[in-house]
Amino acid sequence: MALDASGGEHLEQLAYDLALRTLGQQERLLEELRARTGVLLTATAIVVSFLGGRALATNGDSWLTLTGTAAAIASIVLGVYVLLPKSRFTFALHGAAVYEHFQAEGTPLRDVQRTLSYWMKSAWDDNQIAIDRLIVFFRVACALLVLAIGLWSLELALD
Numbered sequence: 001m002a003l004d005a006s007g008g009e010h011l012e013q014l015a016y017d018l019a020l021r022t023l024g025q026q027e028r029l030l031e032e033l034r035a036r037t038g039v040l041l042t043a044t045a046i047v048v049s050f051l052g053g054r055a056l057a058t059n060g061d062s063w064l065t066l067t068g069t070a071a072a073i074a075s076i077v078l079g080v081y082v083l084l085p086k087s088r089f090t091f092a093l094h095g096a097a098v099y100e101h102f103q104a105e106g107t108p109l110r111d112v113q114r115t116l117s118y119w120m121k122s123a124w125d126d127n128q129i130a131i132d133r134l135i136v137f138f139r140v141a142c143a144l145l146v147l148a149i150g151l152w153s154l155e156l157a158l159d
Contacts, residue, residue, distance in 0.1 A: 010113075012110040012111075012117070015114065016113035016116055016120075019116070019117040019120035020120060023091055023123060026124055026127055026128065030089065030127075030131055033082065033134060033135060037079050037082040037083055037138055037141070040075070040079050041083075047072070047149055047152075048148075051152045051156070052069060052072055052148065055068060055069075055152040056069070058156065059155060059159055064158075067151050068149075068151030071145070072145065074141075074144050075144035076141075078138070078140055081137060086130060090123040090126065090127060093116065093120075
C-alpha cells in the first residue's frame with residue numbers, strides 16, 4: 001500500500017483507521033474481562049454454597065474457615081467492583097460534536113483525521129490505566145477464591 005498525496009492511501013486515513021480499530025479492540029477487552037468476572041462470581045457462589053457451607057457447618061469458628069470466608073467475600077466484592085459501570089471509559093466519538101467543531105474551523109479532512117487519531121490515542125491511554133487496574137482486581141479476586149477453596153478444603157480435611 002503506497003502512502004502518497006496523489007489520491008492513494010493517505011497516512012492520516014491510515015492513522016485514523018488504526019486508532020479507531022485499537023479503541024474498538026480495547027472495548028472488546030473490557031467486555032471480555034467483565035464476562036470472565038461474571039463467570040468468576042458464579043464460580044465463587046457455587047464454591048461458597050457447597051464448600052464454604054460445609055466448612056462453616058462443621059467448625060465455623062476455626063481460623064481456616066473464617067479466613068476462607070473473608071477471602072471469598074473479598075473475591076465477591078472485587079468481582080462486583082469490576083462489573084460496576086464506569087463512566088470514565090471513552091470508546092466512541094459523538095459525530096455531531098466532531099462535525100460542529102471541525103466545520104466551524106473549516107479544517108480539511110486530513111487534518112481532522114490526524115487530530116482525531118491523536119484524540120483516540122489519548123482516550124486509549126486513559127482507558128488503559130483503568131482497565132489495567134480492573135485486571136489487577138480480577139486477578140486478586142481469582143487468587144482469593146483459590147485461597148478460600150484451599151483453606152476450606154484444609155479445614156474439611158482436618159476435621
